[in-house]
């Protein structure tokens with residue numbers, strides 16, 4: 001079992017009968033979704049909501065019952081990966097482009113459990129480029145605003161053209177150097193016209209489950 005899978009499977013132990021479960025996105029969340037599917041086949045009775053089209057598809061493949069968002073008051077637990085985790089458990093997410101829906105799930109969850117391997121634990125956020133979701137309309141102007149905030153950025157591409165999120169938007173991958181005050185940067189970004197949301201998750205994490213290369217687990221919480 002690799003380190004991501006060890007962390008993911010530990011998180012899935014937190015799921016109990018009757019819960020509404022938020023499904024994250026990415027290669028670590030994949031192992032959680034797979035394990036949840038296995039537990040469902042064994043009789044676990046839950047319903048789930050997905051943070052991306054890819055995870056929705058996986059849930060279907062693994063036989064996990066999905067619930068329309070209109071029927072959800074609150075999600076009991078969301079399990080998701082991250083690109084970086086700082087000492088305050090602030091996160092960079094969105095390497096897979098799913099940050100907006102992931103943040104909606106996290107923000108409507110009683111518990112937001114983050115699963116990572118040890119390489120994601122950093123002293124300060126910012127080595128991984130911060131994904132910022134921007135609307136295509138006049139994106140060149142939004143890019144200039146982001147540059148004025150200090151970003152060195154690239155518009156994400158896939159297959160030789162702009163990468164388009166599940167919400168029909170673009171991603172600007174932004175380097176700001178060390179992000180020592182994620183709360184302020186989050187606010188500056190999300191008050192920039194044209195920005196839909198950004199990959200900083202501040203004061204949202206309940207617990208981080210870290211898989212170490214030696215096979216051990218570590219649980220971080222504030």
Ligand SMILES: O=C[C@H](O)[C@H](O)[C@H](O)COP(=O)(O)O
Pocket residue numbers: 024025026027028029080081082083092093094095096097098099102
């Ligand atoms: O948009 C993608 C998500 O935020 C992922 O959770 C994040 O990029 C981590 O992905 P992975 O587990 O594949 O490293």
